Each structure stands twice: as C-alpha cells, then as structure tokens.
Amino acid sequence: MAEKQNYEKIVIVAFGGPSSSGKTTSAKAVNALIKNSRLVHLDDFYYPDHDIPIDPTTNLPNWDCPEAINFPRFTQYIKDIRDGKNLDEVIDTMEPDTDLKLSETDEELLLKEIAHNIPNLDKSLLVLVDGFMLFHDPEIIQLFDVRLFFHASYKTLKQRREARKGYNTVEGFWVDPPNYFEDMVWPAYEISHKYLFENNDVNGRLKQSYRNDLRIREIRNETGYHLYTLVKWSLEAIYSQFQECR
Ligand SMILES: Nc1ncnc2c1ncn2[C@@H]1O[C@H](COP(=O)(O)OP(=O)(O)OP(=O)(O)O)[C@@H](O)[C@H]1O
Ligand SMILES: [Mg+2]
Numbered sequence: 001m002a003e004k005q006n007y008e009k010i011v012i013v014a015f016g017g018p019s020s021s022g023k024t025t026s027a028k029a030v031n032a033l034i035k036n037s038r039l040v041h042l043d044d045f046y047y048p049d050h051d052i053p054i055d056p057t058t059n060l061p062n063w064d065c066p067e068a069i070n071f072p073r074f075t076q077y078i079k080d081i082r083d084g085k086n087l088d089e090v091i092d093t094m095e096p097d098t099d100l101k102l103s104e105t106d107e108e109l110l111l112k113e114i115a116h117n118i119p120n121l122d123k124s125l126l127v128l129v130d131g132f133m134l135f136h137d138p139e140i141i142q143l144f145d146v147r148l149f150f151h152a153s154y155k156t157l158k159q160r161r162e163a164r165k166g167y168n169t170v171e172g173f174w175v176d177p178p179n180y181f182e183d184m185v186w187p188a189y190e191i192s193h194k195y196l197f198e199n200n201d202v203n204g205r206l207k208q209s210y211r212n213d214l215r216i217r218e219i220r221n222e223t224g225y226h227l228y229t230l231v232k233w234s235l236e237a238i239y240s241q242f243q244e245c246r
Contacts, residue, residue, distance in 0.1 A: 012078065027129075029231045
C-alpha cells in the first residue's frame with residue numbers, strides 16, 4: 001500500500017493550457033519515464049453528459065467551460081493526495097493512448113538527465129495532473145508545486161483539435177460538430193484565461209507577475225516541435241522547483 005511516509009516528498013505538477021496544446025501527450029511521456037509518478041486527468045472529473053452546460057447561443061453542450069467539471073471533487077482529490085490520503089485510489093481513466101511517444105534513445109537521454117538533476121527522485125512521488133482548466137482560477141493554481149502552461153497559436157490548436165476523432169465522455173463519445181473550435185472551445189478558453197495575460201490577450205505573453213510570483217512556466221508547442229523538447233522543458237521546470245517542494 002502506498003503511504004505518505006514512504007515518500008520524502010509528494011510533488012504535484014500541473015500540465016495546464018488550452019485544448020490540443022499537448023498536455024496529455026507530454027504528461028503521459030513523463031509518466032512513462034518516471035517510475036514513481038502517477039497521472040491524474042482532469043477530464044476524468046467531467047460531470048455526466050446530461051449535466052454539461054448548454055451554450056445559449058449555439059444550443060450545444062459546452063465541454064470547454066469550467067462549469068462542465070466537478071471542481072469540488074477534483075480539488076478534494078488533489079488535496080487528499082497532498083495529505084497522502086488516497087494514494088492507492090487510482091481513477092479508471094477515460095483517456096485513450098497517445099499517438100506520440102518518446103523513442104528509446106530519447107528516453108535513455110532523458111533518464112540520464114533526470115538521474116543527474118534529481119538523484120533522489122525514486123524516494124519521491126511525482127503526481128502529474130493534466131487538464132485544460134488548471135489555471136483559470138488562482139485558488140486551483142495553488143494546488144500545484146510546478147505549473148506548466150502549454151500553449152500554441154490559435155491556428156495550430158484549431159488544426160490539431162479538428163484532426164481528432166473525438167472524446168470519451170462519462171456516458172458516451174463526443175465528436176465536435178463543425179465550427180466547434182471557433183464557436184465554443186476558443187471563446188471558453190479565452191474568457192477563462194485572459195486574466196493571466198498581458199493586455200488580456202491570450203495570444204500574447206503571460207503577465208510578468210504570474211510568471212514570477214506564481215512561477216507559471218510557458219511551454220510553446222507549435223507545429224514541428226518534438227515531444228523530446230516538450231518533455232525536456234517540463235523536466236527542467238520540475239528540476240528547478242523540486243528542492244523547494246515540501
Ligand atoms: N508537437 C506536436 N507535433 C505533432 N502533433 C502534436 C504535437 N503536440 C500535440 N500533437 C497532437 O495534437 C493532438 C492533441 O494533443 P494532446 O492530446 O496532448 O492535447 P491536450 O492538450 O491534452 O488537449 P485536450 O485538452 O483537448 O485533452 C494529439 O493528436 C497529439 O498527437
Ligand atoms: Mg488531453
């Protein structure tokens with residue numbers, strides 16, 4: 001049985017940012033690399049399909065707003081992990097396997113780097129939390145020790161989202177209807193995240209105060225970026241915060 005006293009530290013890492021920015025792909029790649037890590041997907045905390053808010057303009061379910069997620073349950077789950085309470089309670093996930101994976105050579109290189117930077121990592125538990133609404137609320141941001149903000153341009157995100165088959169939901173499978181990205185996904189992201197950005201412009205940079213005080217690390221994942229680079233950047237943020245974590 002996993003217990004808090006088995007670990008020197010429990011480090012909780014947020015992989016946040018808009019839909020199709022590469023959060024799940026990167027979090028799963030880090031999880032595959034690090035034995036003492038576990039994954040938590042915010043998508044496993046969606047309300048049942050019939051409770052997803054209906055957008056009054058399009059009359060479509062809005063899967064991309066914070067109200068679609070059971071945040072009280074999610075917040076309690078993360079707090080319990082922090083307190084070492086439900087370390088054995090692994091959620092049966094709805095997330096499918098990822099398309100992109102690290103090569104064996106990349107894994108070997110990264111493992112060497114991890115061993116060099118955090119030699120005592122195997123005494124800690126790394127909790128990798130993947131979700132599109134981890135940074136919309138400053139109180140939620142406080143749940144995490146390391147804060148990775150994945151991002152890409154509107155064009156890249158739209159292309160990736162539209163290339164996807166769909167999403168498993170609590171009660172079925174959701175396929176975006178035409179124009180769902182521009183009508184629903186992007187506006188819901190923009191409304192909930194603009195407060196973090198200079199001039200409220202989600203295409204620009206995060207406000208300096210959020211980068212410095214909340215130590216949010218931006219990870220741009222544009223077309224052509226390799227998974228190796230994304231994982232390397234994620235790990236670098238983990239190295240720089242690790243010693244400070246309780
Ligand atoms: N750098 C990249 N190069 C090529 N394809 C990529 C890259 N990053 C992500 N993708 C692809 O984009 C799609 C979305 O990636 P992923 O599932 O990781 O996004 P996400 O941030 O978890 O999105 P969501 O919030 O909707 O779950 C996947 O099909 C993935 O393979
Ligand atoms: Mg995902």
